[in-house]
Amino acid sequence: MTELWNVWYSELHEGLSGFTVKIDRVVESLQSDFQRIDILETKDFGRLLVLYGSLMAADRDNNAYNEMITHVPLFTHPNPKRALIIGGGDCGALTEILKHPEVQECVMCEIDKMVVEVSKxxxxxxxxxxxxPRAKLVFQDGKEYIVNGKDKFDVIMLDLSDPVGPAEELFQEPFYRNVYNRLNDDGILVAQSESPFFNQRSVKGIYANLKAVFPSVHMYTCFMPIYPSAYWSFAFCSKKYHPIKDFDRARWDRLKLKTRYYNADIHTAAFALPEFVKELFR
Structure with missing residues (x-):
């Protein structure tokens, strides 16, 4: 019998090119107070988590995003006791952080509780x-949490949506200054910083704003097959430590964490940038 099901999910960059995958079935569609949430089933990538029409996570994305936004700063900071995630509702980053026995507390501030429930x-x-027991989930606007709080962290991860609409102010210099003030004197910030292939104007703006606040800012990248261009970047911003010179290889070797993407070689290699990316900062 001829297969009549012909449903596809596409996420396009400016309506011109992008990622497309055939959908076997729509598992569930929900509407929270903040956004539409879809769970889709595919053959190539397994289940997909789609928020407000943007693909966030998949069973077979190698967990690259979550591992790279967390292990890079945690294996650079010599004593990361307190960590904070702004966003991160699928809890992937939270789970990776708590693989580190040095971490005594990790706060995850996510505005949409339903994303956590659906992910579970x-x-x-x-x-x-x-x-x-070291995890503390706070369901609150991330900007409010940063601006109104006073306690400090060793590592902060900004696991944010794209810098459009209301989220755009979370990529501006005033917000980064507030984040800086929530870090300890030797603290590290890592922020997702978009695709350096598709989002070059945004990338330039993000790094100009970060460099106005932090004394040390370095881009690193990963292969993320479900994100636009499959080439994604992160900003490593530090008050003191260098992501390669201060990388604790011995701790990585000792802990023997189970990962799918991150390892010691990737930690250092991720900071090697192609020439077209380097040109963005000249």
Whole structure:
């Protein structure tokens, strides 16, 4: 019998090019107070988590994003006791952070509680960290949490949506200054910083704003097959430490963390940038 099901998910960059995958079935569609949430089933990538029409996570994305936004700063800071995630509702970053025994507390500030609930239901392997006694989940606007709080952290991860609409102010210099003030004197910030291939104007703006605040700012990248261009970047921003010179290889070797993407070689190699990316900062 001829297959009549012909449903596809596409995420396009400015309506011109992008990522497309055939959908086997729509598992569930929900509307939270903040956004539409879709769970889709595919053959190539397994289940997909789609928020407000943007693909966030997949069963077979090699967990590259979550591992790179967390392990790079945590294996650079010599004593990361307190960590903070702004965003990160699928709990993947939280779970990776809590693989580190040095971390005594990790706060995850996510505005949409339903994203966490849906992730627990459909992506339980991403959410194991939520049950760790060191995890503290706060359901609040991330900007308000940063601006109004006073306690400090060793490492902060900005696991944010794209810099459009209301989220755009979270990529501006005033917000980065507030984040700087929530870090300890030797603290590290890592922020997702978009695709250096598709989002070059945004990337230039993000790094100009970060360099106005932090004395040390370095881009590193990873292969993320479900994100635009499959080439994604992160900004490593530090008050004191260098991501390669201060990388604790011995701790990585000792802990023997189970990962799918991150390792010691990737940690250093990720900071090697192609010439077209270097040109963005000249």
């Amino acid at each position: 239901k459909y992506f339980p392997y991403l959410t194991t960290g939520a049950d760790d």
